[in-house]
Amino acid sequence: MGRWRVLREPTVPILLLACVVHAVRRNLFDLLLFGGTAVLIVVDSWRTGTRPATRTTSRSPIWATVAVLAFAVSAGPLPQSGTAIRVVMAAAGLVALALVTIGRVASETPVDDPGDAGPEHGRGAGSLRAGADRDPDHGTRSLRGWWAWAALGVLACLWELTSFAIQQADPASEAAHPTASDLIGPLLGSWPGRMVFLALWAAAGWWVLRRPMDAPQRSSGAAGGAGDESVSEAAGDDAGGPLEIDRPEQAAGGAEASR
Amino acid sequence: MRVITIGVFVLIGLALLATELLARRTRLRVPPLGAVLRWAMRRRSAQIGIAMAWWWIGWHFLADWT
Numbered sequence: 326m327g328r329w330r331v332l333r334e335p336t337v338p339i340l341l342l343a344c345v346v347h348a349v350r351r352n353l354f355d356l357l358l359f360g361g362t363a364v365l366i367v368v369d370s371w372r373t374g375t376r377p378a379t380r381t382t383s384r385s386p387i388w389a390t391v392a393v394l395a396f397a398v399s400a401g402p403l404p405q406s407g408t409a410i411r412v413v414m415a416a417a418g419l420v421a422l423a424l425v426t427i428g429r430v431a432s433e434t435p436v437d438d439p440g441d442a443g444p445e446h447g448r449g450a451g452s453l454r455a456g457a458d459r460d461p462d463h464g465t466r467s468l469r470g471w472w473a474w475a476a477l478g479v480l481a482c483l484w485e486l487t488s489f490a491i492q493q494a495d496p497a498s499e500a501a502h503p504t505a506s507d508l509i510g511p512l513l514g515s516w517p518g519r520m521v522f523l524a525l526w527a528a529a530g531w532w533v534l535r536r537p538m539d540a541p542q543r544s545s546g547a548a549g550g551a552g553d554e555s556v557s558e559a560a561g562d563d564a565g566g567p568l569e570i571d572r573p574e575q576a577a578g579g580a581e582a583s584r
Numbered sequence: 585m586r587v588i589t590i591g592v593f594v595l596i597g598l599a600l601l602a603t604e605l606l607a608r609r610t611r612l613r614v615p616p617l618g619a620v621l622r623w624a625m626r627r628r629s630a631q632i633g634i635a636m637a638w639w640w641i642g643w644h645f646l647a648d649w650t
Contacts, residue, residue, distance in 0.1 A: 336633035354648070355640070362636045366629045411647040418639045425635045468623055470614030473603055481596045488589055501585040505593055506644070513645055526642045532618075533625075533638050 331370035337363045346486070349493065369426060393527040401520030405513055417530070424534050481505075 331337060340363040347355040403410040491502040499507070512518045600617075607616040615623075624630045 331629050334627055334629045336627070336629040340633060355644075358636070358640060362632065366632050369628065369632060405646055406648065414639075414643050414647040418643065421635055421639050425632055468615045468619060470607070470612065471620045471623070473614050474617055474620050477596060477600055477603065481593075484592050484596065498585075502589050503586065508590065508593065510645060519646065522645065523642075526638070530638050530642075533631075533635050 328371060329367070331367055337366055340366075346489075350489075365426070389528075389531050393524055393531060396527045397520045397524035400523050402516045403519075405519065421530065421534055 340359050343359045344356055344363070347359060400410065400413050403413065485505050488502040488504045488507075492499050492504070513522055603614060604617055606612050607614040621634070625634060
């Protein structure tokens with residue numbers, strides 16, 4: 326059953342739910358992409374051993390900013406949905422795939438991670454602390470209010486799905502019930518709009534993709550509380566410093582995992 | 585009806601912005617979005633899933649927009 330432990334994490338179920346939406350949209354590419362990613366996550370969780378500790382990203386925000394802007398300026402003029410932009414985006418996707426899967430094994434799925442119940446786990450029961458939450462007056466704060474972000478994300482998804490469902494039921498009502506895609510897509514019809522979008526997209530990608538690479542190398546044989554060690558180092562280069570884990574709680578997580 | 589539909593999207597966007605500002609500027613127990621994402625991405629499954637979602641957004645709007 327340990328081979329399927331990753332299915333207890335939220336990512337794969339969320340991807341499978343998205344597959345249902347893409348099936349309704351009759352978009353085979355998106356369906357295969359999301360379904361394939363779910364399969365990739367499961368297969369990836371079976372990997373063992375360590376990966377070379379190569380490091381290919383730059384921590385320098387200046388170089389990252391230059392790279393992001395250069396990408397936006399060079400790809401922005403390419404026509405929307407044209408062959409050129411598809412090649413560029415496909416190449417970016419392949420690079421991302423390589424960085425995520427071939428790069429370091431960042432933090433394999435922790436076994437019975439004490440944080441499974443969410444960051445609002447309470448003191449002494451596995452709460453994580455984020456250095457980015459640190460403010461000079463308060464010291465370090467916990468991630469207790471994470472549900473506010475989750476609630477807004479779910480609300481946005483539900484509203485998007487509502488508009489989409491109404492469109493499916495009554496195609497004539499598309500103008501009255503636009504989805505977010507219907508509203509944002511036309512803004513990218515001009516090259517300035519595409520440049521701004523690409524800059525934001527590339528910056529987000531830089532933030533997301535450097536995490537697997539910046540994580541410390543570790544053996545997959547270590548499980549449980551040890552999995553959390555990668556959190557503190559993987560996240561350590563952002564504005565607020567490293568994520569912190571209370572030692573007693575970390576120990577509790579390891580004890581739980583060893584059961 | 586279109587105004588209401590768009591208005592809700594705008595309200596959600598403003599709520600997201602307000603939440604980030606509250607997290608950064610006040611003492612409310614709300615973490616910044618970056619901290620929440622970092623926390624979620626301690627898992628490898630989330631790293632892969634979020635990376636794919638990021639790429640798909642770019643593909644969806646620029647390469648696959650019809």
